[in-house]
Amino acid sequence: MTRRLMDAEPLTAQIPADVDQPDxxxxxxxxxxxxxxxxxxxxxxxxxxxxxxxxxxxxxxxxxxxxxxxxxxxxxxxxxxxxxxxxxxxxxxxxxAAKQLVRTEGPVSAPPAWCRMRGQLPAPLRLPVRAVRQDGVLEFTGGGVAAVVQAGTVSFGLRTTSEQAALVAAFGRWLNSLETPVQILLHTRPVDLSGLADHITRAAPALPDPALEQAATDHAAYLQQVNASVTLLARQVLIVIRDAPGTAPTGLGGAWGGRRRGLRRAGAAVVLRRAEEAVRALGVLGIGARVLDADACAQMLAEALSPGRPPLTGTAHPDEVITGLEESR
The missing domain is CATH 1.20.58 (Methane Monooxygenase Hydroxylase; Chain G, domain 1)
Structure with missing residues (x-):
């Protein structure tokens, strides 16, 4: 009887629907x-x-x-x-608003007088993220910072009713503990196995046994076959934890510039602490999560600018020198 009553618990949690709704x-x-x-x-x-x-x-x-x-x-x-x-x-x-945007630091220059242009000049593209810190915190153009947490999923349908009720209650407690805006983004993106297959093919000759080399080569061929025959998709769950933007004016330098940097540093420490708290709260639910570092955030932004396409591989870091030389083999 006790087990039946536990399984009959409702899967509900009291969460405000719109905390920003005006009074x-x-x-x-x-x-x-x-x-x-x-x-x-x-x-x-x-x-x-x-x-x-x-x-x-x-x-x-x-x-x-x-x-x-x-x-x-x-x-x-x-x-x-x-x-x-x-x-x-x-x-x-x-x-x-302008429908054509171009990436430029300053205003778009008008064409010369002898050049006839149809339509309007494109407007400068102002991306919302101005920089990615070494600790993975995103700095926004309009002020404020954010940290990104990548979370996994949990097999909710395979749990019993009481376990599902416990998961819902724990997730509701985490949502009710939030004090700042948090965005939960779920999307699917294509997966390209060609890079993994090429890496296995290149590393196969270095294996100590010919049987292992043959097995690695066969596995790489299988990955290439799967990659060419079906469209592979991966589901990604991102949690963006934001901090309130600073109150210092953005158009002034001098002392205000130092104050803005101090506000960003303080905001970065706050969002990183809240991101770690989110990782621990999701760990209670059995969900693996991690705070994205600078490289992972840069990769995430690159994928966001080209949705529906395979992720970029082998991209250079902002401080790396890009050359066209390759080592000879």
Whole structure:
């Protein structure tokens, strides 16, 4: 009976759905919605006071009713999880933004007068990450830092009901302990086995036994066959732990520049500590996790800029000299 009651435990955990949701001040409306409704009502009342003495009442209602409905719809309706006013603002900013971006340190120079150009000049591409520290912490262009944790998965469906309830409760406790924004990213990426097969082929002649060399060669051929016959995919789980951006202005140098560096160093220490805490919390669930170092973060960013393509191999570090010379064999 005890075992049956344990298996009947519900798989639920109390987690706030939206911790950044604005506070409700009246009738379930937040301050922004109240301001929009008040402005709509004020404009409607002003229009009625101006029109009721000049035109018949049905004409006044026909002229003001669409304005009133528009204000109510903008206040209460939502699209893709956003209110219509914010959705319209995002659409306007997207329409006005440049569609072609180029990587440059300064502004894009205009073409000479004799060159006729169709369309608009491309805008500078401003990547959100300005640098990757040696400890693996990402520094953002707009301020703030972040650490990335790569996590594995757990066979949830193979556990009993009581074990599943324990996992859900432990995961809920970790989510409730978070104090800063955390993004959990799950995606699949293609896997290319050709590099591994080539490495095995090159290392096979150095094996001490001819049978081992033949086995390694056969295994490399099998990997090449699998890589050419099917599309291999790997699932990756990334947890991005951010820190609040610094309060120092970004356009000033001197003392403010030193203050920004101090804020980044302090923020890097904080996010690294929280990343280690996340690794320990996930270890309780039986999930293997690790904090990505600088090389792993650079590889992750390179893969993010070319989604759907095999990962880059043999890339040089930022401080390495790239040459075209190869050692002769």
């Amino acid at each position: 409700k001040i009246i009738y379930g409306l937040n301050a922004r919605q109240v301001v929009i409704l008040a402005a709509t009502g004020l404009v409607t009342a002003l229009g009625y006071s101006l029109l009721h003495a000049l035109v018949p009442f049905p004409v006044t209602v026909a002229a003001l009713f669409p304005m009133l409905v528009f204000g109510v719809v903008v206040t209460l309706a939502r699209r893709d999880g956003m209110s219509l006013d914010r959705f319209a603002l995002a659409a306007l900013l997207h329409a006005r």
